[in-house]
Amino acid sequence: MMNETITEKPDFDFENFTFGVQATDQMLVAKYENGAWSNFQIGPVKNISLSPLAMCLHYGQTVFEGLKAFKTTDGKINIFRLESHFKRMNRSLERMAMPALPASCFIDGIRELVSKESQWVIDDPEYALYIRPFAIATENKLGVDASHDYLFMVILSPLKAYYNSPLRVVVETNYIRSAKGGAGAAKNGGNYGASLLPQQKAKKEGFDQIIWLDSNEKKYIEESGTMNIMFILNGKTLLTPALSDSILDGITRDSIIKLAPELNLEVEERSIQISEIIDRIASGEQVEGFGVGTAAVISPIKEISYKGDSFETYVQEDAGMYRIKEMLSEIRRGIRPDPFGWSDLV
DSSP: OOOOOOSOOOSOOSOOOOSOOOOSSSSEEEEETTTEEOOEEEEEOHHHOTTTTHHHHHHHHEOOOOOOEETTTTSEEEEEHHHHHHHHHHHHHHTTOOOOOOEEEEEHHHHHHHHHTTOOOOSOOOOOEEEEEEEEEOOOOOOOSOSSEEEEEEEEEEOOSSSSSSSEEEOOSSSOOOOOTTTSSOOHHHHHHTTTHHHHHHHHHOOOOEEEEEEEEEOEEEETTBBBBEEEEEEEEEEOOOOOTSSOHHHHHHHHHHHHGTTTTTTSSSSOHHHHHHHHTTOOOEHHHHHHHHTTTTEEOOOOOTTTTTEOOOOTTHHHHHHHHHHHHHHHSSOOOOTOOOOOEE
8 A cells, every 4th residue: 555665765856846836745645435534555756637617626625734853862853743734633623514534644644654654854954844634525516514535635835934024013003914803823724814914915015925814803912924923131031922713723823932931031912002012112121023833933023014104022142032943943853852742853
């Protein structure tokens, strides 16, 4: 059923490439039919065939995850926080009325796929192999209902820096990312599709990303673009919006919260008005702002634009966010002990 592990280095320029446009050589596929997931298969990356009646093309039953594999300093491969991503995938599937995945499919399947593609995980601290699991509804039916058939797939893609420099962001005061009672806490395709138009408009105005506000009052910070958002205030407090059904429970977010005490940072998870952040910057406080997520890890924000005015945040070399990023990298690469059990070695 499975291909043998390939050990030769692939014909690929690991120094110069664009993330997300090339997959590795092999992929994983499993089917859900007759009320159960079938055994996964690993084979060459290839196109898939769908009927134009396939329900994923019409009603938005699509869910995905994103995680990474790293080369450790002793030559092993670390799939970072694999179990946490498995649990979050199933929470997203539940929210989208899709069947939960068994660990034998998600966890064992990803381990085996990454092991077979080990030649794509190179020893470079700036590099990772990005892992994209996703599930789609495949029943052929035009009717607003939950599908009875699904595909689960995993593809891999090389990744270096997602953002190469600190970001200019604009506070979005018209559009929203998600609403209370909606599906904002699930990694489903609709959340991201709905974000594209306001992000396009922001980029045309010279900004790299958006800060999303709440849907009811449009004054509380929720996320930044496709990332969770955090602030470090005066080098003492790590501040981030509290989780809700309109905010994604980020794995990187959780990792940073758990690492913060090692830097003597007090953690506050609470509602944050955008006016509070703006007032703190305007009064001369040292405010670090940064987006956090699997692909981007930590992306410093250098400027926040709000209602036509710009406010510069702290991005100097001694900023605490850089030290947190370094600590995360050291755990992933096996340099620093992992007291949290985050590392899944293959």
